[in-house]
Amino acid sequence: MEIQTIGVVGAGQMGNGIAHVMALAGYDVLMTDISQDALDAALATIDKNLERQVSRDKISQDKKDAAMARIKTTLTLTDLGPSDLIIEAATERETVKQAIFEDLLPHLKPHTILTSNTSSISITRLASRTDRPEKFMGFHFMNPVPVMQLVELIRGIATDQETYEACLAVVEKIGKTASSAEDFPAFIVNRILMPMINEAVYTLYEGVGNVKSIDEAMKLGANHPMGPLELADFIGLDTCLAIMNVLHDGLADTKYRPCPLLTKYVEAGWLGRKTQRGFYDYRGETPVPTR
Ligand SMILES: NC(=O)c1ccc[n+]([C@@H]2O[C@H](COP(=O)([O-])OP(=O)(O)OC[C@H]3O[C@@H](n4cnc5c(N)ncnc54)[C@H](O)[C@@H]3O)[C@@H](O)[C@H]2O)c1
Secondary structure: OOOOEEEEEOOOHHHHHHHHHHHHOOOEEEEEOOOHHHHHHHHHHHHHHHHHHHHOOOOOHHHHHHHHHHEEEEOOHHHHOOOOEEEEOOOOOHHHHHHHHHHHHHHOOOOOEEEEOOOOOOHHHHHHOOOOHHHEEEEEEOOOOOOOOEEEEEEOOOOOHHHHHHHHHHHHHOOOEEEEEEOOOOOOHHHHHHHHHHHHHHHHHOOOOOHHHHHHHHHHHOOOOOOHHHHHHHHOHHHHHHHHHHHHHHHOOHHHOOOHHHHHHHHOOOOEHHHOEOOEEOOOOOOEEOO
16 A cells, blocks of 8 residues: 555644655645644754755755645544554553544544554554554654664554554655564563663762763763763753663663662753753753763
């Protein structure tokens, strides 16, 4: 089955990136959110990011205009029902996602594929509450979507091969690379990345290094483009903590216990770049380490 129309649920930082790359690849996109402000902000962000690609000669002005024209928005979730593929990228709360799929079900076409961009919630569990677990899978983009090359495709226990192949064809059409992951907590990238970030926070907590020495050590010693603490600030410390909790709860192994210092930063509301303070303070001209 060839996919032509894509519904995107949630117009936050991931949803707008997903709409961007899908429209640029020629898909008709209908994006929804519970907030008109979020939809307006998403369109403005997409326009700005496409403009940047034009100014760097990555795409032509015509391609940008065509992509913008392919994106429509609505506040009515059920308008997305007739889409060939729906990618849910709403807030990372299981009850929110379940309610979205429940509301959509009576409005779907028989062939509609349902997917979620969740970073950590069980695909099998989300799928089991729909009428089509065989047509349900994880479609996990990395942030920022227009820049990052990888998409993790996660099969639930019931996902059929046809659904997997239809999603794989979409990943190829948008010029990205898929990595196939089984449905276990945090999938592949976050299963490996988050314990590394958590270990960097332990290294800081135990005084083995400070923010600067830890980040510099991993950049120069392991050839990572960003230090782990800088990366944690970019991802959001609340997100890092939530994923560590999913690993800890889901795999029941103490090696995944979140570092108390990570919890303390989150309790302080120092969530990284988005709140201007995390392992670095971003309120001045250059980021200043907070420890
Ligand atoms: N931020 C990341 O680095 C990242 C990376 C990969 C995957 N994800 C996943 O992507 C999803 C979205 O994350 P985000 O960072 O874009 O969050 P975000 O907070 O930027 O955006 C979420 C959007 O969902 C909207 N929303 C909430 N309830 C809704 C509903 N019932 N119907 C429609 N829209 C609704 C909110 O208004 C908001 O605009 C999450 O599942 C997250 O785990 C995030």
